Amino acid sequence: MKYKYTIPVMVSAAVMLAACGGGGSSTSSPPGTTTSSTFKLQGTVPGTLIEAFCEDGSYYAVNSQENNTTQHPFSLDMPIDVSCRVVMTTNENDPNNKVITPIRFVNAAGVGSTAIKANSDVGLDFINLALDRADMLSDTNQDGVEDSPKEVILDAETSQVLSVIPTANDPLDDDNDGIINVYEDDDNDQINNHDDDDDDGDGLLDIYDNDHDNDDISDNDLDGDGITNDQDVDDDNDGLHDSEDNDDDNDGISDSEDSDDDNDGTDDEMDDDYDSSDDNNTGNPTTPTPTNPSTTSAPSAGRLLAAQCAQCHGTDGVSKTDIDSLAGESRAEIIEEMQEMQNESNNEVMHLQAKGYNAEQIGLIADYFSSLPYSGGDD
Amino acid sequence: MNQLSRRHFLKSLGGVAALASFPAILSAATAGPRVVVIGGGFAGATAAKYLKHWSPNLNVTLVEPNAQYQSPILSNLIVNGQIGMDTITFQYNTLAQKYGVNVVQDWVSGIDGVSQKVTLNSGATLDYDRLIVAPGINFNPVAGLDFNKVPHAWKSGDQVLLLKQQLDAMPAGGTFVMTIPPAPYRCPPGPYERACVVADYFKTHKPGSKVVVLDANADILAEKTTFSHAFNVTYAGIVDYHTDVMLESVDSDRKIAITDAGDFQADVLNVIPTQSAGTIITSSGLANDASGRWGQVNPLSYESTATPNIHIIGDSQATGQPKAGHIANAEAKVCADAIIRLFNGDQPYAEPMTNSACYSPVSVNTASWATVVYKYDANTGAMAAVPGSSGTAHVSTNESYNDMFDWANNLFADTFA
Numbered sequence: 200m201k202y203k204y205t206i207p208v209m210v211s212a213a214v215m216l217a218a219c220g221g222g223g224s225s226t227s228s229p230p231g232t233t234t235s236s237t238f239k240l241q242g243t244v245p246g247t248l249i250e251a252f253c254e255d256g257s258y259y260a261v262n263s264q265e266n267n268t269t270q271h272p273f274s275l276d277m278p279i280d281v282s283c284r285v286v287m288t289t290n291e292n293d294p295n296n297k298v299i300t301p302i303r304f305v306n307a308a309g310v311g312s313t314a315i316k317a318n319s320d321v322g323l324d325f326i327n328l329a330l331d332r333a334d335m336l337s338d339t340n341q342d343g344v345e346d347s348p349k350e351v352i353l354d355a356e357t358s359q360v361l362s363v364i365p366t367a368n369d370p371l372d373d374d375n376d377g378i379i380n381v382y383e384d385d386d387n388d389q390i391n392n393h394d395d396d397d398d399d400g401d402g403l404l405d406i407y408d409n410d411h412d413n414d415d416i417s418d419n420d421l422d423g424d425g426i427t428n429d430q431d432v433d434d435d436n437d438g439l440h441d442s443e444d445n446d447d448d449n450d451g452i453s454d455s456e457d458s459d460d461d462n463d464g465t466d467d468e469m470d471d472d473y474d475s476s477d478d479n480n481t482g483n484p485t486t487p488t489p490t491n492p493s494t495t496s497a498p499s500a501g502r503l504l505a506a507q508c509a510q511c512h513g514t515d516g517v518s519k520t521d522i523d524s525l526a527g528e529s530r531a532e533i534i535e536e537m538q539e540m541q542n543e544s545n546n547e548v549m550h551l552q553a554k555g556y557n558a559e560q561i562g563l564i565a566d567y568f569s570s571l572p573y574s575g576g577d578d
Numbered sequence: 579m580n581q582l583s584r585r586h587f588l589k590s591l592g593g594v595a596a597l598a599s600f601p602a603i604l605s606a607a608t609a610g611p612r613v614v615v616i617g618g619g620f621a622g623a624t625a626a627k628y629l630k631h632w633s634p635n636l637n638v639t640l641v642e643p644n645a646q647y648q649s650p651i652l653s654n655l656i657v658n659g660q661i662g663m664d665t666i667t668f669q670y671n672t673l674a675q676k677y678g679v680n681v682v683q684d685w686v687s688g689i690d691g692v693s694q695k696v697t698l699n700s701g702a703t704l705d706y707d708r709l710i711v712a713p714g715i716n717f718n719p720v721a722g723l724d725f726n727k728v729p730h731a732w733k734s735g736d737q738v739l740l741l742k743q744q745l746d747a748m749p750a751g752g753t754f755v756m757t758i759p760p761a762p763y764r765c766p767p768g769p770y771e772r773a774c775v776v777a778d779y780f781k782t783h784k785p786g787s788k789v790v791v792l793d794a795n796a797d798i799l800a801e802k803t804t805f806s807h808a809f810n811v812t813y814a815g816i817v818d819y820h821t822d823v824m825l826e827s828v829d830s831d832r833k834i835a836i837t838d839a840g841d842f843q844a845d846v847l848n849v850i851p852t853q854s855a856g857t858i859i860t861s862s863g864l865a866n867d868a869s870g871r872w873g874q875v876n877p878l879s880y881e882s883t884a885t886p887n888i889h890i891i892g893d894s895q896a897t898g899q900p901k902a903g904h905i906a907n908a909e910a911k912v913c914a915d916a917i918i919r920l921f922n923g924d925q926p927y928a929e930p931m932t933n934s935a936c937y938s939p940v941s942v943n944t945a946s947w948a949t950v951v952y953k954y955d956a957n958t959g960a961m962a963a964v965p966g967s968s969g970t971a972h973v974s975t976n977e978s979y980n981d982m983f984d985w986a987n988n989l990f991a992d993t994f995a
Contacts, residue, residue: 498927522984551967560931
């Protein structure tokens with residue numbers, strides 16, 4: 200999966216998470232704006248690209264700041280309370296000598312994981328990374344990715360604010376080796392998936408390949424991050440939230456011209472990504488999937504928020520009238536439609552209603568409806 | 579994903595109303611915590627349904643004096659002959675059969691908040707762990723007012739049919755006088771909606787007739803753009819709108835509204851009196867807001883600030899959200915979710931949202947609308963409109979008229995089916 204990213208777009212992705220409630224376009228927010236929905240992961244490193252891959256499919260990246268010392272400060276805005284994996288890359292502009300170091304955090308209690316989350320700013324000590332391949336600890340497959348993640352030991356104080364989350368069945372890391380899928384080298388061509396435009400070496404470029412790992416099971420996961428497109432808020436990992444991204448699949452065709460935004464081969468009008476549970480790695484690990492709502496008594500915020508749509512869209516999102524049903528619609532589509540209506544000024548009931556909810560709430564609502572059985576709504 | 583067809587504008591009217599009559603079922607009590615709900619309108623019926631839908635082990639009893647519910651929403655379409663009462667009549671048997679709500683047809687005569695008991699007119703008592711009180715509105719007394727001669731038609735059913743009969747019997751060239759109470763009252767756009775549909779009916783069926791609107795408020799309170807246009811343009815020469823007119827008394831036999839701006843003689847008189855919370859709220863010491871008319875609650879759970887374990891939802895509560903069926907349904911869900919969490923030993927969800935949406939017919943084929951989203955403001959402890967989410971139609975349209983039925987029928991189904 201070869202994808203391009205540019206650092207400044209990270210800001211708009213982060214701003215989007217919190218700044219949409221007022222109805223304005225989030226893209227008009229000044230760069231660098233931070234909100235209560237993000238925290239800053241800060242520290243010092245050699246000259247480095249710092250990336251975060253999160254369980255809702257979102258992607259964040261920042262470069263450390265040159266300060267004429269060997270320890271460059273960085274500050275990466277990350278979403279609060281979303282489990283993310285951090286990867287650090289030195290020499291990122293030199294394809295033949297870049298060194299990619301996944302980070303495993305170990306807290307004061309001795310618990311270690313590549314998965315972390317926090318809800319307030321985190322300050323890390325200097326992280327000493329290899330600057331070229333000769334200095335790597337171990338890279339047996341010569342793809343430029345450390346074979347094992349580097350351990351960062353947290354002091355007691357930092358352990359209080361940065362939660363280390365033991366993982367099992369991590370969708371971002373299918374083999375649970377601490378190297379996330381994005382940075383594996385599936386076809387052993389010494390180019391890690393992240394930089395490889397043909398992850399499985401089948402001759403079909405990833406951008407056109409709906410089965411990156413060549414296991415004959417359709418991935419529906421454009422960016423190979425383990426989060427299927429219907430659950431992924433950033434299908435192409437370009438740092439732009441899909442609702443802000445006018446080219447969700449990075450195929451060079453703007454969504455307004457593209458009849459298949461997520462490049463899964465199903466025309467948008469027909470595509471609810473609904474049957475993905477049969478043939479894809481589904482499920483958004485940040486949000487427990489609600490069971491049949493008629494038999495559960497465990498309240499979730501998503502269930503309560505989604506119930507406020509039911510006056511018009513029907514109980515559990517199953518409409519009895521010509522208003523759309525929402526049950527079983529794809530998460531990405533619900534979010535995208537809500538974002539569109541927030542950014543449009545139509546004087547219509549639903550356009551106004553959309554402006555009543557922030558991005559976090561919309562995500563919770565979309566989680567809930569997408570978890571329900573499909574009821575025949577037409578997008 | 580881009581422009582998708584969002585909806586089609588067909589109306590499917592009446593498909594929701596459960597027409598079969600069915601005796602109230604007292605299903606076997608489950609062992610779970612006991613919730614008693616007083617009142618089976620949009621607030622109470624939604625709360626009972628969602629409590630059982632979300633937490634089937636609860637023991638939920640709905641106490642409602644009427645055998646069936648006749649909705650005020652869409653009831654002005656009965657006044658102008660567009661629909662029949664059966665279209666807006668709903669039975670409680672779905673709540674009983676599908677969700678397992680115990681439905682008891684009775685009046686509540688008293689609440690004992692200490693021993694947590696409700697007493698019914700029949701003499702029976704119901705113990706509760708949590709009580710939800712949703713009795714809607716009560717009318718403050720007006721000297722000389724006899725609702726059998728001068729209908730309020732502000733609760734649905736026979737009162738609406740009486741108003742329709744009187745209008746049908748009125749000779750062409752007659753005068754219809756209606757009074758609007760000071761806010762807050764049930765359904766802010768409702769009186770203006772009624773003035774419009776009656777004016778439209780006169781235009782077609784009773785040429786030369788007038789609609790005199792006596793508003794206790796200083797201005798049109800809801801959807802002002804649409805209703806001003808309707809009064810001044812669409813129904814120019816028919817509607818005569820007066821502001822700041824306070825009703826003092828009524829001569830019910832001679833159909834005279836006696837006000838601080840003089841006497842208004844009518845052929846058909848419709849008095850919508852000043853309103854308070856349902857009687858059981860005031861008689862149980864729950865009407866503790868500044869006016870003494872409504873019940874103050876914590877908007878996170880709708881628990882009364884007067885008596886613990888008693889929740890007040892719908893028109894009777896004093897959060898300042900509009901008094902209307904759609905948002906009463908919204909409040910009921912917040913309340914039901916909070917009660918389930920409290921039974922689980924958790925706290926209510928800290929950031930509840932509610933919303934209001936409402937379509938108002940302006941003629942036999944056009945309608946207006948208004949909408950707003952509310953969120954909980956932790957700083958003030960109150961529900962507050964989210965900036966940018968509030969708006970109204972600029973003009974009444976046929977499209978909105980068709981949307982109105984799609985909206986109402988899903989709202990009815992979400993509440994009663």
